[in-house]
Amino acid sequence: MRLKSLFAIFGTLLAIATSTSVLAANPDWPKSLTLATGSPGAVYYVYGEAVTEVLTESLKITVSQSPSQGPVHNVKLVESGGAQLGLITMGVGLQGWNGTGDWTNGQRYRKMRALFPMYDTAFQFVTLRRSGITTVAQFDNRNVGVGPRAGTGGAYVPEMFSAIGISAKIGNGSYDSVASDLLEGRYDALVITSGVPTPALTQVEAKEPLVFVSLTPEQIEAIHKAIPELTISHIGSGAYSSLDKTYTTLGLYNFAIGRDDLPDELVYQLVKAIYVNHDRLLKAYPTAAQTLPQNVDKNTFLPFHPGAVRYYREIGISIPDSLASTN
Numbered sequence: 001m002r003l004k005s006l007f008a009i010f011g012t013l014l015a016i017a018t019s020t021s022v023l024a025a026n027p028d029w030p031k032s033l034t035l036a037t038g039s040p041g042a043v044y045y046v047y048g049e050a051v052t053e054v055l056t057e058s059l060k061i062t063v064s065q066s067p068s069q070g071p072v073h074n075v076k077l078v079e080s081g082g083a084q085l086g087l088i089t090m091g092v093g094l095q096g097w098n099g100t101g102d103w104t105n106g107q108r109y110r111k112m113r114a115l116f117p118m119y120d121t122a123f124q125f126v127t128l129r130r131s132g133i134t135t136v137a138q139f140d141n142r143n144v145g146v147g148p149r150a151g152t153g154g155a156y157v158p159e160m161f162s163a164i165g166i167s168a169k170i171g172n173g174s175y176d177s178v179a180s181d182l183l184e185g186r187y188d189a190l191v192i193t194s195g196v197p198t199p200a201l202t203q204v205e206a207k208e209p210l211v212f213v214s215l216t217p218e219q220i221e222a223i224h225k226a227i228p229e230l231t232i233s234h235i236g237s238g239a240y241s242s243l244d245k246t247y248t249t250l251g252l253y254n255f256a257i258g259r260d261d262l263p264d265e266l267v268y269q270l271v272k273a274i275y276v277n278h279d280r281l282l283k284a285y286p287t288a289a290q291t292l293p294q295n296v297d298k299n300t301f302l303p304f305h306p307g308a309v310r311y312y313r314e315i316g317i318s319i320p321d322s323l324a325s326t327n
Helices: 002-021 043-059 071-080 090-098 152-163 175-183 199-205 217-226 264-276 278-284 286-290 293-298 306-314
Strands: 032-036 062-066 085-089 112-128 143-145 169-171 189-194 210-212 231-235 247-259
Touching: 032 043, 032 071, 043 062, 043 085, 043 112, 043 199, 043 264, 043 278, 043 286, 071 085, 071 090, 071 112, 071 152, 071 247, 085 090, 085 112, 090 112, 090 152, 090 247, 112 152, 112 175, 112 199, 112 231, 112 264, 112 286, 112 293, 112 306, 143 175, 152 169, 152 189, 152 217, 152 247, 175 189, 175 199, 189 199, 199 210, 217 247, 247 264, 247 293, 264 278, 264 306, 278 286
Parallel strands: 032 062, 032 085, 143 169, 143 189
Antiparallel strands: 085 247, 112 189, 112 210, 112 247, 231 247
């Protein structure tokens, strides 16, 4: 009887070991992955932390977060192999893919592949109530912080200001640092390009009321004409304590990307893990509510990794053949 019990216990342990280590046993997979995210105070940083935890547990390999300056930096890190995964806005991705952004110097970044949609990023034009600034036109000749130089704001805000005739003195830094500089008077205003609510802005309004300054319809039209990949973005009332009505601005969608040389089965399991653990991402940050398979249609140019294509097609999500990368 004791012998049978021992065999039963051994069988149970073997089953557990097999079920939890089957993924880790795949010899074609790397032993670890690095996910390039964003600066402290940005949604990328918080969202990326949750993603790394989910993937480390689900894939049975170590997935580490690497703080960065944002999308531009992340595209470069994935291209060079400094990171295997990254978080980007699709506008920066489009610039990198075509080699059209000023930051690319004509180089085309073609190692990245789309994995899964994240959420919409809004351009948030903000200042302190005590500043007296009520229009974006008043940003002219002011000191304006836009976040990391290699982030979406660093890439887009100068071009946006140029489109509407604003000559601001633009400053860069982590979202936490530019928010602190706003409170201390070193900046007159900020243009924060991040998911909502942005932690750095939440921290500011815990000390002083913010004003969300709206672009005029004419300014939106002029900017969209100059930068057609930008789309209308809405921030609902109550997203910040300082916001008592819907704020309309411009924005870009975010995607997670991976290198084209990642194993197909690894990427299939990675994408599956994100959706299986959607509740955990949502618990970590509310913007994850938009991390849904149907939002793959927000990507219109970047090839999906074959492992991701397999997953989406298995669950009935259409991926155009033109975006179904074969690596």
